[in-house]
Amino acid sequence: MMSQTNWNLEPSLESAAQIQLQAQYELFIDGKWQAPLSNTYFDNVNPADESHLAKIAWGNAADVDLAVCAARTAYDNVWSKLSGAERGKYLFRIARLMQEKAKELAILETLDGGKPIRESRDIDIPLACNHFFYYAGWADKLQEAFAGQQIAALGVAGQITPWNFPLLMLAWKVAPALACGNTVVLKPAETTSLTALKFAEICQEAGLPAGVVNIVTGYGDTGAALVAHPDVDKIAFTGSTAVGKQIQKACIGTAKKLTLELGGKSANIILEDAPIDQAVEGVINSIFFNQGHVCCAGSRLFVQESIAERVIEKLKFRLQSIYVGHPLDKNTDIGAINSKKQLETIERYIAIGLAEGAEMYQPDCALPSQGFYCKPTLFTDVAQSARIAQEEVFGPVLTIQTFRTMEEVVQKANNSPYGLAAGVWTDKGARIFGLSQQLKAGVIWANTYNKFDPASPFGGYKESGFGREGGRHGLSAYLKFSN
């Protein structure tokens, strides 16, 4: 008999050789690449190894003004005059071009943001393409979507996207905006501008009329200028609750329509009759997907006491086959933390968790010496009142609490200012519906977690924001209703 013990996969790096990065990226305004009036650029860093990727234009208020003017002109002269069917065709064309460049987009996304290539290749980019396909088909069916109501495009939409799903969040915002007849000024997050800039190229290649999509890169001040611009009719923001509140404040007294997708501290609940192995896998998906940089991450795990020990044992075992490493490695499950700043935030929360007396578990795995990385982390013996169980960490850090009754777990799950998502694991259908009615959250994943689809509305209750993205409901955010 032959005996083998160690069998380890070798690194399998996706080649980034086909990616031709420019040394410097300008702003995309009115269909052209324009040097920023600010005359300022910022450094873009690869979080996987801290290497320099490119210099990116840092737009100021004057640049934003140019972009908004271009969007307004394009809206007045071109886009608002096109039929829905014609707009739809542009969207279809963009979707197809994105599909054709899927590999390049996936590698760019991973280089720029640190997410595993498996995720950008299999999840982010295909979903982004599908989002354009989905909304392309709505463009000429808007009246059917809102029968009996008078609808019209809003005008110029200002959109601010986060760094965790750069191209996907762009798609969530740009696709429905264009389908509904609006033009767009988009400000991507400062650490992840590259796929938005690539998307600008795709718009050019698709022959999209100049000014319909404008990309103004920069930091928070750039976004603030966009929010403050008087000629913007709509603001769509995905990001932190704190910034969302500032934006809501800035919009008071204006006619701007606002949708916000903000933070979360979502509960993932495992009942004793759950399909336990799939539930454990669901937990892995819920908190370690995209390094935990997910607004709807199931960061609070609630396990019924009768199976808690077994679930934790299984989770710890499962962590042994989670690979933390270079994001371009096809076998990597957890890639790089998006930025040094975010890594510091996560590390601070881990320290808080330890100081609060929770028990921490991290698997014994080596981290790359360069770049920003964090081991998958479990905290057990966590109290509801602990800060790590209340505040959004936005990293691969899971708190585990136990419960005895359903009443108790519903109370604890809802005991949060947030209400973005929740997970429920049980074999009993009646219980799923009962619990999902009780949970105050915009998305309920029953016996699954972290699933997304263009046809499925996404958005939160309470301080997780308002408005929905995706599905027919996602159209409302970009239409004016008048009776």
Place this chain on the structure above:
Amino acid sequence: MEILKTYKLYIGGQFPRTESGRSYAVVSPSGQHLANACQGSKKDVRNAVQAARKAQGSWAGKSAFNRSQIIYRIAEMLEARKGQFLEELQALGSDLKSATQEVESSIDRCVYYAGWADKFQTLLGSVNPVASSHFNFSVPEAMGVVGVVACQQTALLGFISQVLPALIGGNTVVVIANQKSPLCAITLAEVLATSDVPGGVVNILTGEVSEMLPTLSAHMDVNALSIAPIEAKLQQKAQEEAIDNLKRVRIFAEPLYAESAQGLPYISDFQEIKTTWHPVEQIAGGAGGY
């Protein structure tokens, strides 16, 4: 000598006097003293929100059909009290014709929204054809406790037009009534108290909007605001206060008494959309999809 009625607040199904012990005179356009009304305070707002929160779960938990019947019952009760509303409206300055129209429109609006209670879900919800093997559907759900600043132009119709669409969707409400003409609102409370609307589902405060609205809009346990046209400064202040817990704020630019001021959008303004995913097992040899 006529006995003047003192109109009290309506909180949690009870008619308490204001915690503040203050009242104010309700006068007709000609200056005649019609009645005294309670001048509600911060503490009354607090009590009303507490009552609304307590009632919300079981109100939303009633079947939609049941809520529909309860609202329809209000229409029946209004019809029975028609005379009293007509008198009040006339005392407040309406002529008989417009008073009759307002009462009848109010009754019609009750019937209209009673009919919506078990139907809007079908139109606002959806089954979503996702690409993976999951059943995915979206349903509207009550936001929770809605703070309402009622129409300041009409005494009855505006009130009903704003409160009912929130109510049928499972929300409970705390209403700041028409400041100058609160009589119909409190008479309506008497209707509600003797109908099948559970205590706490509708709570009505009278007094100064400028005194109570800041408390209501800053209250961390209020989920949404429905604000009829009021002074711009007050309105902006309310919007700012609302940010702290990200209340959903619906500002109405026009009063809601117009004939067209009813419909599905008024309901959806106070509904969240909840989307649920569940795996669909693939049975060998079978094929299907939603």
Place this chain on the structure above:
Amino acid sequence: MLGNLSTPELSSLLALSPSIDQIGTNERITRIQARSIKGAAKMQGLRMALSMIDLTTLEGKDTPAKVRQLCFKAQHLHDQAADLPTVAAVCVYPTMVGVAKKALGNSGIKVASVSTAFPSGQAPFEVKKLDTLYALDNGADEIDMVVSRGRFLSGDYQFVYDEIAAIKELCSTARLKVIFETGELDSLDQVRKISDLAIAAGADFIKTSTGKIQPAATFPVVLTMLGAIKDHFDKTGQMIGMKPAGGISSSKLALQHLLMVKEVLGEAWLSNEWYRFGASSLANDLLMQYQKQLTGKYQSAAYFSID
């Protein structure tokens, strides 16, 4: 306490079998299949897979000559390549055990015999017993029995349990593999339940299929069975072996299965003592891939012997 459970005890044991969500199971598999197995890891995997094969012939037309040819192949997979492992066992009908035993001599390759009225299992217990004893008397090292699926589906768990326990007792030192024929079972929940039942009854290995019914060793079925093995190990410390059979004909699939074993059970199972592939055509595909890795050239089937 193996093999001695009363009906109430058996019922409470089976009540503990967790439910299995099929879609979640598929997702776990997709994750494993997305992994990239390259370079030295691939070479090691291919060798490992070769060493885990139960080289099989189970046909009505089997003859001593055919079995002898198969046994030669088992010992000489591809002599053009140096230092290759042999397969783990040769798997035949009871009538061919004697032939195989002699042909394999002291090569170290085991002889596995199917039994209990393979493949249907539709025979009186006395016949199944004789079937098994015949194979054992002729020197079988391993017994691959089939369970009574009809009895299982009709809810007669005690019958199925007792049958396995009785065969296990006959086996003495021979290792018992219990075939479920998962293609005839209704759901992954059933697969899990029968896995728990067979393990409790004394199975040394659990095995998916006879190879006569489609689908056979699908990933969801194998993953579900691995889950039962893992839970049993965590509870008792006792290792149970796993043998997928039927449907795994390419190197890619075999490597993915091995990776699944590594991730679900751990590396302790990565040996032919605890893991087997029931296959006939898999061996040559592994050999062709192995040569491709060595030479960098895509291979032709004409260069690999087909027994």
